[in-house]
Amino acid sequence: MKVLITAFEPFRGDAQNSSQLVLESLPERVGEVEVVKCVLPVAFAHASEEAIAAIERVRPQAVVCLGQASTRACVNLERIAVNMAHANNPDNAGAKPCRQPVVAGGPDGIFCKLPVDDLAQAVRAAGYPCAVSNTAGLYVCNTLYYSLLHRYADVLPVLFVHLPYAHQQAAAKPAATPSMAVASMSDAIAALLAAISAAER
Amino acid sequence: MKVLITAFEPFRGDAQNSSQLVLESLPERVGEVEVVKCVLPVAFAHASEEAIAAIERVRPQAVVCLGQASTRACVNLERIAVNMAHANNPDNAGAKPCRQPVVAGGPDGIFCKLPVDDLAQAVRAAGYPCAVSNTAGLYVCNTLYYSLLHRYADVLPVLFVHLPYAHQQAAAKPAATPSMAVASMSDAIAALLAAISAAER
Amino acid sequence: MKVLITAFEPFRGDAQNSSQLVLESLPERVGEVEVVKCVLPVAFAHASEEAIAAIERVRPQAVVCLGQASTRACVNLERIAVNMAHANNPDNAGAKPCRQPVVAGGPDGIFCKLPVDDLAQAVRAAGYPCAVSNTAGLYVCNTLYYSLLHRYADVLPVLFVHLPYAHQQAAAKPAATPSMAVASMSDAIAALLAAISAAER
Amino acid sequence: MKVLITAFEPFRGDAQNSSQLVLESLPERVGEVEVVKCVLPVAFAHASEEAIAAIERVRPQAVVCLGQASTRACVNLERIAVNMAHANNPDNAGAKPCRQPVVAGGPDGIFCKLPVDDLAQAVRAAGYPCAVSNTAGLYVCNTLYYSLLHRYADVLPVLFVHLPYAHQQAAAKPAATPSMAVASMSDAIAALLAAISAAER
Numbered sequence: 167m168k169v170l171i172t173a174f175e176p177f178r179g180d181a182q183n184s185s186q187l188v189l190e191s192l193p194e195r196v197g198e199v200e201v202v203k204c205v206l207p208v209a210f211a212h213a214s215e216e217a218i219a220a221i222e223r224v225r226p227q228a229v230v231c232l233g234q235a236s237t238r239a240c241v242n243l244e245r246i247a248v249n250m251a252h253a254n255n256p257d258n259a260g261a262k263p264c265r266q267p268v269v270a271g272g273p274d275g276i277f278c279k280l281p282v283d284d285l286a287q288a289v290r291a292a293g294y295p296c297a298v299s300n301t302a303g304l305y306v307c308n309t310l311y312y313s314l315l316h317r318y319a320d321v322l323p324v325l326f327v328h329l330p331y332a333h334q335q336a337a338a339k340p341a342a343t344p345s346m347a348v349a350s351m352s353d354a355i356a357a358l359l360a361a362i363s364a365a366e367r
Numbered sequence: 368m369k370v371l372i373t374a375f376e377p378f379r380g381d382a383q384n385s386s387q388l389v390l391e392s393l394p395e396r397v398g399e400v401e402v403v404k405c406v407l408p409v410a411f412a413h414a415s416e417e418a419i420a421a422i423e424r425v426r427p428q429a430v431v432c433l434g435q436a437s438t439r440a441c442v443n444l445e446r447i448a449v450n451m452a453h454a455n456n457p458d459n460a461g462a463k464p465c466r467q468p469v470v471a472g473g474p475d476g477i478f479c480k481l482p483v484d485d486l487a488q489a490v491r492a493a494g495y496p497c498a499v500s501n502t503a504g505l506y507v508c509n510t511l512y513y514s515l516l517h518r519y520a521d522v523l524p525v526l527f528v529h530l531p532y533a534h535q536q537a538a539a540k541p542a543a544t545p546s547m548a549v550a551s552m553s554d555a556i557a558a559l560l561a562a563i564s565a566a567e568r
Numbered sequence: 569m570k571v572l573i574t575a576f577e578p579f580r581g582d583a584q585n586s587s588q589l590v591l592e593s594l595p596e597r598v599g600e601v602e603v604v605k606c607v608l609p610v611a612f613a614h615a616s617e618e619a620i621a622a623i624e625r626v627r628p629q630a631v632v633c634l635g636q637a638s639t640r641a642c643v644n645l646e647r648i649a650v651n652m653a654h655a656n657n658p659d660n661a662g663a664k665p666c667r668q669p670v671v672a673g674g675p676d677g678i679f680c681k682l683p684v685d686d687l688a689q690a691v692r693a694a695g696y697p698c699a700v701s702n703t704a705g706l707y708v709c710n711t712l713y714y715s716l717l718h719r720y721a722d723v724l725p726v727l728f729v730h731l732p733y734a735h736q737q738a739a740a741k742p743a744a745t746p747s748m749a750v751a752s753m754s755d756a757i758a759a760l761l762a763a764i765s766a767a768e769r
Numbered sequence: 770m771k772v773l774i775t776a777f778e779p780f781r782g783d784a785q786n787s788s789q790l791v792l793e794s795l796p797e798r799v800g801e802v803e804v805v806k807c808v809l810p811v812a813f814a815h816a817s818e819e820a821i822a823a824i825e826r827v828r829p830q831a832v833v834c835l836g837q838a839s840t841r842a843c844v845n846l847e848r849i850a851v852n853m854a855h856a857n858n859p860d861n862a863g864a865k866p867c868r869q870p871v872v873a874g875g876p877d878g879i880f881c882k883l884p885v886d887d888l889a890q891a892v893r894a895a896g897y898p899c900a901v902s903n904t905a906g907l908y909v910c911n912t913l914y915y916s917l918l919h920r921y922a923d924v925l926p927v928l929f930v931h932l933p934y935a936h937q938q939a940a941a942k943p944a945a946t947p948s949m950a951v952a953s954m955s956d957a958i959a960a961l962l963a964a965i966s967a968a969e970r
Contacts, residue, residue, distance in 0.1 A: 239440075239545045240537060246650055248677060248702065265685065275650060275677020283667065292536040297542035298701040300650065333551050335493040336441060341498030344440045347548030350534050449878060449903065466886065476851060476878020484868065501851065501904035532790055641842075641947045642939060693935040699944035735953050736896040738843060743900035746842045749950030752936050 167363050168200045170226035172217055174233055174306070177208035177222035177258050184332040184351070185232035191352040196359045202226060208306050209259035210251055214313035221314075221322070226278075228323045228357070228362055229314060231362075233307040235328035239344035240295035241354045242328040243282045244302040247312035248275045252304035266294070268312040276315040280323050281365055288361035295346075302326055323366065327355070368564050369401045372431055372556070373418055373428040375507070378409035378459050385533040385552070386433035397560045403427060410460035410505050411452055415514035419482040422515075422523070429481075429524045429563055430515060431556070432518045434508040436529035440545035441496035442555045443529040444483045445503040448513035453505035466505075469513040477516040481524050482566055489562035495555035496547075503527055524567065528556070569765050570602045572628035573757070574619055576635055576708070579610035579660050586734040586753070587634035593754040598761045604628060610708050611661035612653055616619075623716075623724070630682075630725045630764055631716060635709035637730035641746035642697035643756045644730040645684045646704040649714035650677045654706035670714040678717040682725050684769055690763035696756035697748075705732055725768065729757070738739035756762070770966050771803045773829035774958070775820055776835055777909070780811035780861050787935040787954065788835035794955040799962045805829060811909050812862035813854055817916035824917075824925070831883075831926045831965055832917060833958070836910035838931035843898035844948035844957045845931040846885045848906040850915035851878045855907035868907075871915040879918040883926050884968055891964035897957035898949075905929055926969065930958070 173189035176182055189203050204220040221229060235242065249272045251263040282298045289296035302308040306323045311326040318324055329351055336345035346354075373511040374390035377383055390404050396501035405421040407414045422430060436443065450473045483499045491495035495530040512527040519525055530552055545557075576592035578584055591605050606622040608615045623631060637644065651674045653665040684700045691698035704710040713728040720726055731753055738747035773957060776792035779785055783848045793805050807823040809816045837846065848876030852875045854866040892899035905911040914929040921927055932954055 239543050242542070245652075246677060248648055248679075250647075250679075273675050273677070274679040275648060275675070277650075277652075277676040290538040293538055294544075295534055295537035295540070295544065295546055299542075301703065303702065333496055333547065336496035337491040337494055339496070341443070341496075341500075342440050343496065344543075344545035345496055345547070346534065347551045349550065350548045382774075446853075447851055447878060449880075451848075451880075474876050474878070475880040476849060478853075478875070478877040501906065502902075504903065641945050644944070669810070677837065692940040695940055697936055697939035697942070697944075697946065697948055701944075735898055735949065738898035739893040739896055741898070741904075743845070743898075744842050745898065746947035747898055748936065749953045752950045 167198060167366065168224065168226045169359055170202050170204060170220055170224050170229045172204045172206050172231045174206055174208050175258065178255060182332065182335055184234045184335060185327045187332050187348045188232060188329060188351045188355060191348050192355060194247045196356045197363065199359045199363050206310070207258055208256050209257050210261050210263055210309050211259060213306050213310045217310060217314060218317065228366060229312055233326065233328055234331065236331060238328050238330045240297055240330065241289060241351065242297055242299040243286050244278065244311060244326040244328060245282050245298050245300050246275050246277050247302055247313055247315050247326070250304050251271065251309045257306055260322065265310060268309050269316050272316050276312060278315065278325055280325050280362065284365065285358055285361045289354050289357050292357035294350060294357065296354060299328060302328065305345060307330055368399060368567065369425065369427045370429045370431060370560055371403045371405060371421055371425050373405045373407050373432045375407055375409050376459065379456060381536065383533065383536055385435045385530045385536060387458050388533050388549045389433060389530060389552045391555060392549050393494055397557045398564065400564050401559045408459055410458045410509050411462050411464055411507055412460060414507050414511045416521060418511060418515060423482060423537060429567060431541065432511055432527045434527065434529055435532065437532060439531045440527050441531065442552065443498055443500040444487050445479065445512060445527040445529060446483050446499050446501050447476050447478050448503055448527065450474065450507050450513055451505050451508045458507055470510050470517050473517050477513060479516065479526055480521065481526050481563060485566065486559055486562045490555050490558045493558035495551060495558065498530060503529065522542060569600060569768065570604060570626065570628045571630045571632060571761055572604050572606060572622055572751060573627050574606045574608050574633045576608055577611050580657060582737065584734065584737055585634045586731045586737060589734050589750045590753045590757060593750050594757060598758045601761045601765050609660055611659050612663050612665055612708055612711050613661060615708050615712045619681060619712060619716060620719065630768060633712055633728045633729065633742060635728065635730050638733060640730050640732045642699055642732065643691060643753065644699055644701040645688050646680065646713060646728040647684050647700050647702050648677050648679050649704055649710050649717050649728070651675065651714055652706050653711045659708055670711050671718050672742065674718050676715060680717065680727055681722065682727050682764060686767065687760055687763045691756050691759045694759035696752060696759060698731065698756060701730060704730065770801060770969065771805060771827065771829045772831045772833060772962055773805050773807060773823055773827050774836045775807045775809050777811050779820055781858060783938065785935065786931045787813035787837045787938060789956060790935050790951045791835060791954045792829050794951050795958060799959045800966065802962045802966050809913065810861055812860045813866055813912050814862060815865050815911055816909050816913045820913060820917060821920065823928065831969060834913055834929045836929065836931055837934065839934060841931050841933045843900055843933065844892060844954065845900055845902040846889050847921050847929040847931060848885050848901050848916050849878050849880050849916060850905055850929065852876065852915055853907050854912045860909055871912050872919050875919050879915060881918065881928055882923065883928050883965060887968065888961055888964045890961060891956050892960045897953060897960065898959060902931060905931065938960055
């Protein structure tokens, strides 16, 4: 099984993005899963088109998109993407959409086709804190997720995963900022890939 | 330099205590610091007497006490202990003191003699989230801290450190529960020991 | 303009439900808005059918559903309902659905047709903390919201509002539990009704 | 019984201070307690000297100092003040002390002499969320509290109370910011005064 895993570059003044740190620390192979990596720009207009280009090139059997969410305390599997793009601050390309549809005429929301609750349980059983989230927000993460869920519908399973800050990032943030170790998040994603592989078999 | 490091056993229904997990993962030597380990009972009446027995036996140049605090998101160095022992739930020996003095006639509060703000900065500089806390609570942690600060005053530096849950513990807690990797907390304590060693030199 | 406002009865061991307290303290008329009140059971199988019966009877020009959300700190206008019913604890009728569709064959998500961001801004401008939320959860609140948004689509505007605990409820909860005054929440809902009335005119 | 109640002026860019709003909404008399009001500057060098001047002038039987704490969700009665003044941002007079003693040679901490746990229980029994806090921080609030507890020791009971933001302030803050209604905080302080009056009788 071949899985494309995407992450995002740093944004909004941060020097690092926990999703990129985790992507880089993932091995090339997890059990029988071949991991293909791709870093995306934090840009409403370009993230999904670069992801789609990678999918067309790589032809994976599943896609796992990683993104950083500064207030989450554990690995968050996103249940749904919504057809709205909004930014309170410009993305890395300077765009600042105001509640625009991601796909004109698309449905309001699209569920992930993978069994996210079972996958989260598998990650927890492996010893890593993990939960299902019911909102991926309205920023670039959600736009990427919605675009891929809309385009690939039932032909390719896509899952978006929000990650907390890495410990080294939280070292420069307020004391109440939750974080996880990159190695632990990487192991959690490996456990997730094994569970996806088992679920898709 | 020889440092005694204490941790606590599990309590209140938890199968593990993050302080004990971190203690066990610490090496026997950190730079020029010799580490001597001691696990204490979560008991108002016994924790400090066992710690004092260990101190008399080991004759360390500093004492670092570790404890678990379920709501903290990073390594917390405690600035002060207060002369009050209180429990909302019984300790592991069944005791449930109600706002009693830790030491009859002792001062209301006793500051840590180590430069906690500089130590926290050193741990952050090493890449681990760390802050100074102004309250160690009123439970066994504070009673231990107060007892040692009161007894050893200026003759032996003592520091209490509150640690978040370990990731594997948070895997069984609500999604918003913050946690840290045991390996990262252990490395953070190693960085702390190096900084204490430098400060005491 | 006639608006039906629903609230929920107490559930899960609480003696009160903040939504019901707020409903009871609302006046019968807010500016040119006639307020018709209805208390619903916290039951997946009955909440929406009772709401629909009230709508058919009252023939309102808009529906505002109030519900209590224990972790919210301000008035939350819900942007979207999703086609999933799930409970970790039984509802007041003993039902405990496990990720079932609310409406078989319905779309995954349905946006509120009202301009929720403008409405939230109007409530804040009136001096009450208010935000738009992107998830109404998976419990009875979301099931009610989804059922009404699905049934009434473009013919009747429906908005779900999550409220924090009332101060008197938080008096018996942990110290970090956020809450609002019933009188303030009631005034916030009045400001919301005025804004809905202006938006629908 | 005559009680001096102090509050603080706005600081750090805020247009209002919840403690001042609550002070202004308090009646001149609560049961048999005569309330005398005094607004203090947010200044390490001046807050306590102005409070002391008011105490010498008013000759109260108790002093209750109110202050705003942006992260608290309920009325917080402070158990202890510590002998350290520190600011991460300048106070209203431009001072930014760095871990200086409040009173040179003073004890590290001084407990409030009032039965804070019983008082908090009385406020909760009146229907307002209230808890005892074990740290008043290191900013001007703590400096004022320490100065008064140190100076008046056993001759005059002094209590510091931290209040959340008022709802109207939270309307301009992030959605997770807790707040309380000014009227409710004022009623909570009235319940506190009644309980102090009963305790001192």
